[in-house]
Amino acid sequence: MNNETSKITEERKERCVLVALITKQQDERKTAEYLDELEFLAETAGAATVRRFTQRAAGPSSVTYLGKGKLQEIREFIEREEDAGHEIDLAIFDDELTAKQLRNIEKELHVRILDRTSLILDIFAMRAQTASAKTQVELAQNQYMLPRLQRMWTHLERQGGGSGSGGGKGSVGLRGPGETQLEMDRRIILNRMALLKRRLAEIDKQKTTQRQSRGRLIRVALVGYTNVGKSTLINLLSKSDVFAENKLFATLDTTVRKVIINNLPFLLSDTVGFIRKLPTELVSSFKSTLDEVREADLLLHVVDVSHPDFEDQIRVVDRTLADLGCAEKPIVIVFNKMDAYKWVEKEADDLTPATKENISLDELERTWMAKLNGECIFISAREKQNIEALRKLMYMKIRELHVQKYPYNDFLFINYDEQGNPL
Missing domain, CATH: 3.40.50.11060 (GTPase HflX, N-terminal domain)
Structure with missing residues (x-):
């Protein structure tokens, strides 16, 4: 590769x-x-x-x-x-x-x-920075390369001469050694893949042990299309310093942070971004990363509302979550980058149907709030807009999940009302 x-x-x-x-x-x-x-x-x-x-x-x-x-x-x-x-x-x-x-x-x-x-x-x-990410990427690369090995040996066709051959293209003397080398490379790659899978199994075992040792805390996972601002959001909520950059796939390794909202602790994880036509090799290789999504109690689906095709990106993420068996998990959609949303106001006498380009942010918010029955919120992580409302929404959802999952451990909520405000 x-x-x-x-x-x-x-x-x-x-x-x-x-x-x-x-x-x-x-x-x-x-x-x-x-x-x-x-x-x-x-x-x-x-x-x-x-x-x-x-x-x-x-x-x-x-x-x-x-x-x-x-x-x-x-x-x-x-x-x-x-x-x-x-x-x-x-x-x-x-x-x-x-x-x-x-x-x-x-x-x-x-x-x-x-x-x-x-x-x-x-x-x-x-x-890839960590041993886990590097191993997962290498496995995906080998899975991609395996069916394409033949292409790597096309230089044999251009060699002239050879033992027992007349030097012509496709002659027996050239074809045999080429096939032998091809099979040798195939075995090397298959052996390497087997080794990488064993390493990943060990990594999965270690991460499973880590997850089990995290105690009785609700797990929240940030999911979404790549480059929608998940890392910026986890930095804001957890006051940490996760690498965030305006490039695709800035984050590969899962980052888990303990966050406390109004005396309510929970675990917040950032995950690799999804994308259209995400290679199947990566989906299977990044199992340990995606297990954070599978084992989460609540998903925060972060969406770049300023992207002209954000609705299609939502569908891509929804399909990926369904493939992971996570479609039925509680999900809150967090429309991020509201500060970057642009629209052109229609003239009063313009009777043409509204399009994405001329719907105001207020109209968009009302539409999605009604469609999702309030299970969404509009914010700007970069400009810190509406973050307190997000914290309150998260508190309510996590509190509800905590009571359901740990019914005899409700002491955390004694001093706070339903909206997460101190009494």
């Missing part, structure tokens, strides 16, 4: 082009949003986007993902840039590519090819 993607962290920013399909399932607007996110991913990895390419199609070609004409257009653009002294280092595709597609696209474009999955894995490898 490291040989395929390397780290895009050189002194000169690598220059890339982005590629995506427009289909019946993914219209032009949706494709543009996905490419915006892909560009942000590339920027997070340290690459500068030069141009985007899209093609309308019924679906991806099993051979080259794109049609031949579009591939030729991209190749000609890359060649023109090179002639002008501006080298294009890589092409990034918004969908996961098969080994066959990767091999054929590379032959056409003559630049390094990444797909969305390999780019995300590369960012995770850059962000």
Whole structure:
């Protein structure tokens, strides 16, 4: 994996082009949003986007993902840039590519090819700090690489000569050693994966022991799309110093803090952010991280309300939570970044239907409060807006859960009313 993607962290920013399909399932607007996110991913990895390419199609070609004409257009653009002294280092595709597609696209474009999955894995490898995160990322990388090993041995096809061969492409003398080396690499990767899984099992066991030793405290987990402000929020609520940055996947390791609101202690954990098309390798590898979500008593679903497509991001998180078996847990939606929300007021005589762009924050708040029966709140963690209201809401929810889970340990609440105010 490291040989395929390397780290895009050189002194000169690598220059890339982005590629995506427009289909019946993914219209032009949706494709543009996905490419915006892909560009942000590339920027997070340290690459500068030069141009985007899209093609309308019924679906991806099993051979080259794109049609031949579009591939030729991209190749000609890359060649023109090179002639002008501006080298294009890589092409990034918004969908996961098969080994066959990767091999054929590379032959056409003559630049390094990444797909969305390999780019995300590369960012995770850059962000991993602890032994746990590094182990989980390496396992995911090996799972991704295993079915693509054949592509790594295409250089054998270009070698001339060999023991017992006439030197032609595909001759027996070359084909045999290539297959032998391929099988050897496959065994190495499978053995490495088995070792990593054993290490993760040990990590899971240790973390399970840690969770069991945390005492009779309600567990609250922050979940949400990546880059919605979860780390900023946990810093604010716990007065800690968790790394927070305006980049995707700034947090990989689960952070757990003990927080006290009005004499009510509970555990608050920050978790890795979700994203569209999150690689299945990562979902399975990050089991120990996601176990904090599975074992939480209450989920705070943090949403970037200023993002133009925040409703789709909510659906992505909801689907991921359902896949984890957490859809039935108590959830409070925390709409963050209300300070960054922008809208254009409609003219009084404008009878066109309201859109996301011309709905005020007040209207949006009333709509969602009614839809969720009050199980949501609008805040700005950065500007500390409405934080006291969030604390009160959290107190009420955690108090209710604590009484249900530990009915004989209600002494914590003697001096406080239902709203969390001291008597």
